[in-house]
Amino acid sequence: MKEIKENKHLKTRFSKLKRDTLIYLAGFIDGDGSLLAQIVHRKDYKHEFQIRISVCFYQHKKRAWFLRWVGKQLGYGTLSKRQSSTWVWTIVEDNAVKDLILEILPFLRMKRKLGHLILNIIDSKKRVETKADLLKVMKLVDETANHTDSKNRVWTSLAAENYWDTGEKPISSRSSKKSANSNSL
């Protein structure tokens, strides 16, 4: 792992955060957070797919206060229930995710490469016009799986391509409600 290099001139919506807080959050994300890129099937989207990018902080419901502290520091995101006993603080807006990753990137150790990849996905998303463009972004999303322990991928670039060709959906290994291709580390 290369030495940490910081860009002192970086200006993002999170630049007001203390350096200590950014380092702490990087450690927490490396341990128990997620940098997520997901292919989500949505009829109302152009080419019927959304590339959903998010940063998630998970915690047992009895420590939801910690997620509220994270949210207060960030000033962005929402608190929601994930499972019966797990709550999650999520940031989904692309530019907010980009800003946060830019700030914590120098302090991440395990998820730094994944962070770079997700920044690449966010930038590539903005230039999508054709199905071919979207497919390229989907392939980058596929790549994030190499950096994660994800086991429940449903929508991949291949599945999406097949869907465009044949109208067939992949068989979900989980609940049929789940259509997200969740790549969390």
Place this chain on the structure above:
Amino acid sequence: MKEIKENKHLKTRFSKLKRDTLIYLAGFIDGDGSLLAQIVHRKDYKHEFQIRISVCFYQHKKRAWFLRWVGKQLGYGTLSKRQSSTWVWTIVEDNAVKDLILEILPFLRMKRKLGHLILNIIDSKKRVETKADLLKVMKLVDETANHTDSKNRVWTSLAAENYWDTGEKPISSRSSKKSANSNSL
């Protein structure tokens, strides 16, 4: 959560660590590490019980390099397999654990109270002579469960007391090989 107060005059075997590294490790431990206090039944110990204190860093085997990095930073501990796909870096020597907790305590957020409790256990352990003394320490170990999500506690102070009185062991809810009362957050 109170503001972070650091003791700049603290001297421990980990004082050579960079402040950034301590903050990062605190974030990681809050997310995916453990501060553990366990009651372990061991015939060869005085009063037949060991109070085992440890700090653990877990990670998927494919990221064992991260645990080696942690180990290199700390200069203490051992790498071992925990389950088929999970590896763990463990520090078990009481004084080393004490030193590490003292260093990261100002930066912990979720596990700071647990950290204080474990420091208390380490100090109390040193003064144990009678069964009554040990029982007091065991009750502090029981207390750590209030700060964790532990579900597989086997040996509690009550179980140990009962064992001293009747020779009966508690029924393990897990494999009979497991005799540790594992309180990990």
